[in-house]
Amino acid sequence: MTDAVLAHALNRKPQLIEVLKTLVACPSIGADPAMSKGMEDARQLIEAHIDAMGFKRLKRLTPSDGSGQPAIYAERMDAPGKPTILIYAHYDVQPPDPLNKWDTPPFEPAERDGRLYGRGISDDKGPMMIALDTLAAFVAVEGLLPINVKLLIEGEEETGSPSLPGILETHSDLLGADAVLSADGARWRPDLVALNIGSRGNAGFEMRVQTAGQDLHSGRYGGIVANPLHVLSTLVASLHDAQGHITAPGFYDGVVEPTHDESTEIAAIPYDEESSFAAIGAQPCGEAGFSTLERLWMRPTLDVNGMWGGYTGAGSKTVIPNEAFAKLTMRLVPGQDPQRAKKAVIEHLKAQLPAGSTMEIYGDRGQGGAYAVPPDHPLLKAALAALEHTTGQSPLKVRIGASLPLTEIVSRVLGLDTVMFSFALSDENFHAPNEFFRLSSIADGLAAWVQILRQLAEITPSEFTPYRRT
Amino acid sequence: MTDAVLAHALNRKPQLIEVLKTLVACPSIGADPAMSKGMEDARQLIEAHIDAMGFKRLKRLTPSDGSGQPAIYAERMDAPGKPTILIYAHYDVQPPDPLNKWDTPPFEPAERDGRLYGRGISDDKGPMMIALDTLAAFVAVEGLLPINVKLLIEGEEETGSPSLPGILETHSDLLGADAVLSADGARWRPDLVALNIGSRGNAGFEMRVQTAGQDLHSGRYGGIVANPLHVLSTLVASLHDAQGHITAPGFYDGVVEPTHDESTEIAAIPYDEESSFAAIGAQPCGEAGFSTLERLWMRPTLDVNGMWGGYTGAGSKTVIPNEAFAKLTMRLVPGQDPQRAKKAVIEHLKAQLPAGSTMEIYGDRGQGGAYAVPPDHPLLKAALAALEHTTGQSPLKVRIGASLPLTEIVSRVLGLDTVMFSFALSDENFHAPNEFFRLSSIADGLAAWVQILRQLAEITPSEFTPYRRT
Structure with a gap:
């Protein structure tokens, strides 16, 4: 009919x-x-x-x-x-x-x-x-x-x-x-x-790490001052552990892990992981203990979307920059409060900041849950x-x-x-x-x-x- | 007269x-x-x-x-x-x-x-x-x-x-x-x-870390692929230990530590550390076990002079870049062979590189001992x-x-x-x-x-x- x-x-x-x-x-x-x-x-x-x-x-x-x-x-x-x-x-x-x-x-x-x-x-x-x-x-x-x-x-x-x-x-x-x-x-x-x-929801911010009042010459100051690119790298490296979990205490508050039924349902979805990753020239990578679709759909993330500092032009410049920058965003899942998750990451960064460096957090954005x-x-x-x-x-x-x-x-x-x-x-x-x-x-x-x-x-x-x- | x-x-x-x-x-x-x-x-x-x-x-x-x-x-x-x-x-x-x-x-x-x-x-x-x-x-x-x-x-x-x-x-x-x-x-x-x-002598190189064939959207790929800025940060963070020593095995080969006499001679040099650092808005920082002048004159260093990747313009872009870059130089002391020191750092980076990432080393320069x-x-x-x-x-x-x-x-x-x-x-x-x-x-x-x-x-x-x- x-x-x-x-x-x-x-x-x-x-x-x-x-x-x-x-x-x-x-x-x-x-x-x-x-x-x-x-x-x-x-x-x-x-x-x-x-x-x-x-x-x-x-x-x-x-x-x-x-x-x-x-x-x-x-x-x-x-x-x-x-x-x-x-x-x-x-x-x-x-x-x-x-x-x-x-x-x-x-x-x-x-x-x-x-x-x-x-x-x-x-x-x-x-x-x-x-x-x-x-x-x-x-x-x-x-x-x-x-x-x-x-x-x-x-x-x-x-x-x-x-x-x-x-x-x-x-x-x-x-x-x-x-x-x-x-x-x-x-x-x-x-x-x-x-x-x-x-x-997923999202939230983000930018950060600036400063170690000196001006750029310094690596001959005159190399070895005696902190390098903000090293400090920033250490901070970024500290955001995830070796299993891919986000380390900031409180970041996962409210996150509901996939139930057995949800995991089963997701596992049943036809998904050709190999060809999906081949298409983008990458290998599957992420939080241990979850499948790719669980990582993508049910798990929050924290990514540096941009990072820079020092000399980035052609050739070489023996500078120790005095500041370094990063832009970070996170993807959030139901149960997470964007403000709270963001605060957890910022508090973690502050706790990791070594003496002698200062950090500014700004560009607060993306409050969508x-x-x-x-x-x-x-x-x-x-x-x-x-x-x-x-x-x-x-x-x-x-x-x-x-x-x-x-x-x-x-x-x-x-x-x-x-x-x-x-x-x-x-x-x-x-x-x-x-x-x-x-x-x-x-x-x-x-x-x-x-x-x-x-x-x-x-x-x-x-x-x-x-x-x-x- | x-x-x-x-x-x-x-x-x-x-x-x-x-x-x-x-x-x-x-x-x-x-x-x-x-x-x-x-x-x-x-x-x-x-x-x-x-x-x-x-x-x-x-x-x-x-x-x-x-x-x-x-x-x-x-x-x-x-x-x-x-x-x-x-x-x-x-x-x-x-x-x-x-x-x-x-x-x-x-x-x-x-x-x-x-x-x-x-x-x-x-x-x-x-x-x-x-x-x-x-x-x-x-x-x-x-x-x-x-x-x-x-x-x-x-x-x-x-x-x-x-x-x-x-x-x-x-x-x-x-x-x-x-x-x-x-x-x-x-x-x-x-x-x-x-x-x-x-x-001091110097040597340097540039590096590129790649994790995918193209930039990826953090919504579509966040959590399932490696982020090259995270990888690069982890590599940079691994270059020094918590005491400020360079970790690359073999890097210090040939370096002669200051003798007791040299240390005494250097310690006797009038040097107002406080005002020197105040002038540049920084705090003394460096390898444990050495004075500032020893660090500057007698110890080799390894610095990232520039580092970048992803979105660095105004505002936010939820991108997971596919590559990230760094320029590194080192200052070398008598006894070190520039080629050997550089090779030690590169071998260390290769050893630290996680699976799923590739690294290119180029821009070899500065062979001055x-x-x-x-x-x-x-x-x-x-x-x-x-x-x-x-x-x-x-x-x-x-x-x-x-x-x-x-x-x-x-x-x-x-x-x-x-x-x-x-x-x-x-x-x-x-x-x-x-x-x-x-x-x-x-x-x-x-x-x-x-x-x-x-x-x-x-x-x-x-x-x-x-x-x-x-």
């Missing part, structure tokens, strides 16, 4: 692709002030599309101070007694540099071998169009949506969503919902049916059921080692849970040259989105109540 | 200062190809000065391939049966940058408070003029020099003397002598009568006696922690020993803005140079024979 809504949506796939191409042709690079026309063109195109499917209260949202790129809002509250879902996407894209690495111009969408190429096509204009055209198909065929839908389409995702917390706070009444369904995100791998259930969808959350169950229904396979529950600021911001500001339900695939060159979107993902996505809306229509709003933290 | 030669030389001090000012006004910056006229002007001025005092065989020397800045050569073989001394100086100067830090223009010599300011005035045009005008005074008063003198005035000292070994090799017959007396160098401190008897004048060398004894005669004080024997390529090159190529007999003082801003020369040093220097030549005239060439290694 064919779903009439899905049939309609699939019939209109050529039109979807045409709108998508027009949208990708708008260079909506939020980071580049010179691209404000591209941003505005993208907004107007999306607004027109939303307006045409009968959405109400179409407007642009900004934080109370009016700053930043506006988010697009609209709603159809068609289904009294049914859940209200806030559907999220973003209309901004990454800068296309380096331009010379693109086979075709980034803002001239080109179809090759079943793929559509262009900046932002996979992240996330393609996945967004799948969500929007699913809604359009319901309106066209049934005259109504099966649930209440609020749309929030952000313009600053690629620049770190600086205005998003303010927008959510300022417009919290308007944005009230039972849960958030994101068209942004990515499926892990083309060969697996999987749903992302968690992401980790996020995991509660395992019994109704939206998660609906998403799993929708994928199982459309693929005939039981979806694997996977996580990502990176951070999804959206999920953490939504949780913190609105007290709501988020399910990432994108039909991008993680190999589609996001943020890189030759970004593409598989055309085959459109049918997969439309089927899943039709199905998840139908699943959600079977749930009463009260089932979400235990999970709403407002 | 006044020395007539010295009296003549002192009488002509105003003329010496005038010639010195003219010489400093020549911007003889060997490193800057645009300054070739300054180099040529300096050469011609010096040649005219030498020619006027009746030196023979005045010529310009280059290596056999004719490359580089020529050295000026001339000789007066006035004293059959007396020693032949090669007197060394250089006519090139350091670049004057940063120009805006100079109180008066670097090539417009200016007198203030008993000091003459200008680039190269202390290093070493002032000290060179003292040596030359001493010779001129002998010729003027006695018609002859009391010993045989060969002059070698180099043009590449400030660029590392790349042609000097070739010049010495090509012209080794012409340059044959009993020992080398250098007008270049520096007295340690204005408050001490001291003579430098040794310097340490140098010490043999304690009983006739030229050293003559220099000590000259200083004692002119100052009434017994000179302290000091060393420098830096390297003096001249001494090592002369020893290696000509098999001769060198005494540094400069009347510059080490606080006179060599290689820095506002370089100056104390006018009072001229009389001190002329007295000492007259006296050392008289001392040398009392020695027979055969006394040098045991020290000549040709």
Whole structure:
């Protein structure tokens, strides 16, 4: 029995692709002030599309101070007694540099071998169009949506969503919902049916070690003063023990080790470690006692992302520098408090600092905690059921080692849970040259989105109540 | 009883200062190809000065391939049966940058408070003029020099003397002598009568640690791959133990620890450690079991002069870099073989390198060994006696922690020993803005140079024979 809504949506796939191409042709690079026309063109195109499917209260949202790129809002509250879902996407894209690495111009969408190429096509204009055209198909065929839908389409995702917390706070009444369904995100791998259930948080800081008031000549001072590069190296070397554990006392406070069931579940996920590492020219390495996927998904990390000091030009300079620098970030897992974890690392560094050296800590940043969808959350169950229904396979529950600021911001500001339900695939060159979107993902996505809306229509709003933290 | 030669030389001090000012006004910056006229002007001025005092065989020397800045050569073989001394100086100067830090223009010599300011005035045009005008005074008063003198005035000292070994090799017959007396160098401190008897050698290399084929995102790979900045830090941290000893097996091979007498002699040298360290905003630090001056003069060192990897710009980037770099140099002491010491460090690094990382060693440089004048060398004894005669004080024997390529090159190529007999003082801003020369040093220097030549005239060439290694 064919779903009439899905049939309609699939019939209109050529039109979807045409709108998508027009949208990708708008260079909506939020980071580049010179691209404000591209941003505005993208907004107007999306607004027109939303307006045409009968959405109400179409407007642009900004934080109370009016700053930043506006988010697009609209709603159809068609289904009294049914859940209200806030559907999220973003209309901004990454800068296309380096331009010379693109086979075709980034803002001239080109179809090759079943793929559509262009900046932002996979992240996330393609996945967004799948969500929007699913809604359009319901309106066209049934005259109504099966649930209440609020749309929030952000313009600053690629620049770190600086205005998003303010927008959510300022417009919290308007944005009230039972849960958030994101068209942004990515499926892990083309060969697996999987749903992302968690992401790591992050936090970071910078440090400067100083040992003297000025750079010194290694002939005149070599052997009689501390070298800040040696001091900094010793500090960095002290951050991990020989088993790869982070040594800072208190850093692991709150971390929940993978349960036996979780380890079993993760171990069952098909994962070709050898070829994954061969692809990046590296060898598996990390905390003893955990598998690679456990390390990546369930364990916190601490990495120096940059480190420098002294003479770094060509040739040699016999200098003993007076200062050395490092930038550190950590990835955090559920249970860890970012501030507390960061403080543990800083306290450890202070305790290790030798006499005669001073240390300055600054550049405090990235307070995003980790996020995991509660395992019994109704939206998660609906998403799993929708994928199982459309693929005939039981979806694997996977996580990502990176951070999804959206999920953490939504949780913190609105007290709501988020399910990432994108039909991008993680190999589609996001943020890189030759970004593409598989055309085959459109049918997969439309089927899943039709199905998840139908699943959600079977749930009463009260089932979400235990999970709403407002 | 006044020395007539010295009296003549002192009488002509105003003329010496005038010639010195003219010489400093020549911007003889060997490193800057645009300054070739300054180099040529300096050469011609010096040649005219030498020619006027009746030196023979005045010529310009280059290596056999004719490359580089020529050295000026001339000789007066006035004293059959007396020693032949090669007197060394250089006519090139350091670049004057940063120009805006100079109180008066670097090539417009200016007198203030008993000091003459200008680039190269202390290093070493002032000290060179003292040596030359001493010779001129002998010729003027006695018609002859009391010993045989060969002059070698180099043009590449400030660029590392790349042609000097070739010049010495090509012209080794012409340059044959009993020992080398250098007008270049520096007295340690204005408050001490001291003579430098040794310097440290140096050697260096660069290293690159690689852990993957490409930079990786800390979200996608954090915790599962090695971070080269961590690896490099661990390697650098492993170079010294907690007592400040260098850990590489074999590094100290051949090093002679200070004897009881040497330690006593060094301990007796007036040295205000507290104010020396306060001046550079640092605290004493180094190898346990040795005093600061022992660490600086008698102990080898190993320093990272530069280190870098990953993201070093503003803000944060959650990258795990795939490579990290360091530049290392060591200061070596007599008894150490530079190649062997360097090999010991490299072998240690290789042994510490963890599995999964690769390391490349390159940029091999600085093979200069340490140098010490043999304690009983006739030229050293003559220099000590000259200083004692002119100052009434017994000179302290000091060393420098830096390297003096001249001494090592002369020893290696000509098999001769060198005494540094400069009347510059080490606080006179060599290689820095506002370089100056104390006018009072001229009389001190002329007295000492007259006296050392008289001392040398009392020695027979055969006394040098045991020290000549040709």
